Amino acid sequence: MKISLYDISKNPTKGIEFSRKIEISELGALASVGIVDVKDVLVTGSLVDLDSQYVLKFTCTVEMTQVCSRCLKEYSLKENYEVDSMISQDEADINGIIAEDGIVDIAKVIVDEILASKSMKSLCSEDCQGLCSGCGADLNVEECECEEDDIDPRFAGLLDLLK
Numbered sequence: 001m002k003i004s005l006y007d008i009s010k011n012p013t014k015g016i017e018f019s020r021k022i023e024i025s026e027l028g029a030l031a032s033v034g035i036v037d038v039k040d041v042l043v044t045g046s047l048v049d050l051d052s053q054y055v056l057k058f059t060c061t062v063e064m065t066q067v068c069s070r071c072l073k074e075y076s077l078k079e080n081y082e083v084d085s086m087i088s089q090d091e092a093d094i095n096g097i098i099a100e101d102g103i104v105d106i107a108k109v110i111v112d113e114i115l116a117s118k119s120m121k122s123l124c125s126e127d128c129q130g131l132c133s134g135c136g137a138d139l140n141v142e143e144c145e146c147e148e149d150d151i152d153p154r155f156a157g158l159l160d161l162l163k
């Protein structure tokens with residue numbers, strides 16, 4: 001979903017309101033944070049031209065499936081995102097959302113919000129026990145026979161990557 005700043009300025013009310021569905025296909029790049037599926041997102045908001053200062057506001061709820069970084073199981077979660085930001089056409093501007101060639105890509109803004117909120121580890125629950133570094137057993141569902149110092153180096157390496 002893309003909005004042109006030119007269209008906003010041309011509009012007699014100097015702004016538009018929108019309520020649209022974003023398709024999953026517009027939400028790439030989320031796999032890097034362990035998100036394997038996203039339901040279509042409904043986004044509601046406005047983009048307004050205040051004296052050549054563009055302001056984007058919207059809210060959306062995203063239902064997604066993510067992989068737990070401790071036990072590697074998929075779990076679903078629902079999160080709300082709220083954006084209230086200036087639009088900048090200067091790519092060097094770090095404070096605003098950048099509109100390349102005067103186009104604001106709402107799907108990209110949502111993806112950036114999700115990525116920013118996922119900088120922390122994703123866990124299926126706060127007290128997820130994770131996988132045994134010795135045998136790979138899911139310690140949430142079973143106990144294993146491993147001793148602390150009986151760690152298969154292949155698993156230890158894998159688990160280090162997930163820390």
Ligand SMILES: [Zn+2]
Pocket residue numbers: 068069070071072073123124125128129130
């Ligand atoms: Zn887990």
Ligand SMILES: [Zn+2]
Pocket residue numbers: 132133134135136137144145146
């Ligand atoms: Zn074990």
